[in-house]
Amino acid sequence: MVEKKFSKYMSEWLYGEDGYYATYKNIGKSGDFYTAVSTSKFFGGTIAKHIISLVDEGFLSSNAVICEIGAHHGYFLADVCEFIYTLRPELLMSFHFVIIERFDDLQEQQNNYFQESFGDVIKLTHYKSLSELQCENAFFIANEIFDAFPCELYFQGKTARVNNNEVIFDLEDKWVESKAKKYYKDRGEIAVGYEDFAKEMANAANRFEFMSFDYGEMQARPDFSLRIYTKHKVIPFFLPKEEEDYISREKLFQKSDITYDVTFEHVKDAYAEAGVAFVSFKAQMVALVDMGILDLLEILQKNVDEKIYRQELEKAKMLIMPNFLGERFKMIRFRKELNA
Template sequence: MRFSEYMTQWLYGEDGYYATYKDIGKSGDFYTAVSTSKFFGGTIAKHIISLVDEGFLDKHGVVCEIGAHHGYFLADVCEFIYTLRPELLSTLKFVIIERFDDLQKHQQKYFKESFGDAVTITHYKSLDELECENAFFIANEIFDAFPCELYYKGKTATVKNHNVEFDVNDDWVESKAKEYCKDRGEIAVGYEAFAKAMELSCKKFEFMSFDYGEMQSRPDFSLRVYTKHKVIPFFTPEDDEEYIPREELFAKSDITYDVTFAHVKDAFMEAGVEFVEFKAQMVALIDMGLLELLEILQKNADEKIYKQELEKAKMLIMPNFLGERFKMIKFRKE
């Protein structure tokens, strides 16, 4: 099978890694900005309010998270909207795109426990099911979870019994490799269809996403596995002390790669969506008001609580943690 099919089974198969509820954070395999601090969602909430104030997002518009997993991120957004502009909690429509029934149940349960009947979540399995006039779309670490093909000097990889061979000629993969100046590495599959589905789902929207990677492609393979906060390069030699057989990692650990944001940008522009900006997460969160939120907390909370939340929020913007490694990309359809 092609590597993209292998990765799809690994992550999204019947027994795939993302098919069932998984812990994220200290007790899971990796950290995300969402698991690090509530102020990640809080800063997005502040941005959503600014979109309403400037007239881009209608107060009856849709706020949609794509790939919510636990639902913590959108819940944090709702919590801060309630704090900053409570009337919007009853007018905005909150949506989650989630393909797995098991995760939908966990998300509904979490929102019910958190908000009772004050917030209603509508689920769709894909963007193809959603039709709306005006929306704000948000996704955290979604593009690194798209299946990819592996390319090496003109050949595309296949997988048999967890062993990778570069033995296929694929014109589409080779054209993308040339477009992004790669003689080896990952070529994401599905960005174009995803961008087009979003463009068709809504007449006017802003889409913001955070992920790790760079605008230009890496010159080598970044494919890796995360298991219990341990990073294992996919091509670790068998004689390396860090080596774990792939069959032991398959579907039990997260597999991911660095995002080539130029590919994301091109996919959305080809779908007729305007590229707005690309920034380090650190700069994006500060520009959207993270520090102002922390000032509000300092004035209204116990000093101990403030210091605890400040330390967590720092992790979002510290260059040596999430601040520089993660990037924000934004698009708009007017």
């Protein structure tokens, strides 16, 4: 492998021609990891309820763009559509549904799933990047996107390069060093691309709300969080070779997911630079309860038999239980107003 900075190595791992995300991967029990989307339809349902509340308050128009960024199979946006149909069906006809997806293979998977689920009722539009989208009013949603941005690795003043899958800290990089000092990190991951992403979104719509869910904290972790997920096993990236769970990076490269904890302060600063206002930051369990997940479960209880209700309740609990996804995952929300 040609020697390169770590961000290039991670980008190739995830998004290269043979990268992990370049083709469709199962998520959930048969995949490498779980997400909130693979856990319960009520994740998307709660977002649908929130979108309707934005229409009612006058922030979103009835012909707004509803856009998911990095949709994988398309389950999340489809769940949103399904609940909009249940709660406010006329909006399903007037909203414009969009997915931002760079890979043709995944676009095909998403189109097929929407066709199977909705036939010709919903017209789904794809763009390869936010820079291709221009609209007046939008709601943007993303699940676990910021942890999938390539990062640089920083350790005591030096930035990492990779040579034959070995990480060497000996590069000088003023930008990485400035970010490390800003977020009080003497070691750890420095995400690359948040600033450009925020600017692209700011230019894509004149007025919008953006909501994203991911794992991490507002302040930076004091150490490395970089890790690999393979078949529901978590392998620390810097696991010593003598450890029982050690698998060589060469064997895992492009065949597994690689990720790290998000420093949400970095995300917040990137959007501030783009002129987009920070609205709120909450644990996922608090955010979902505030947006009405319990109200949706109550509606379900009144309309289905007890067995189905109990099954869906157990799935939904996983979204909000502190020891599963409820506390570890966070929601961050931004808004751009017309006069911003």
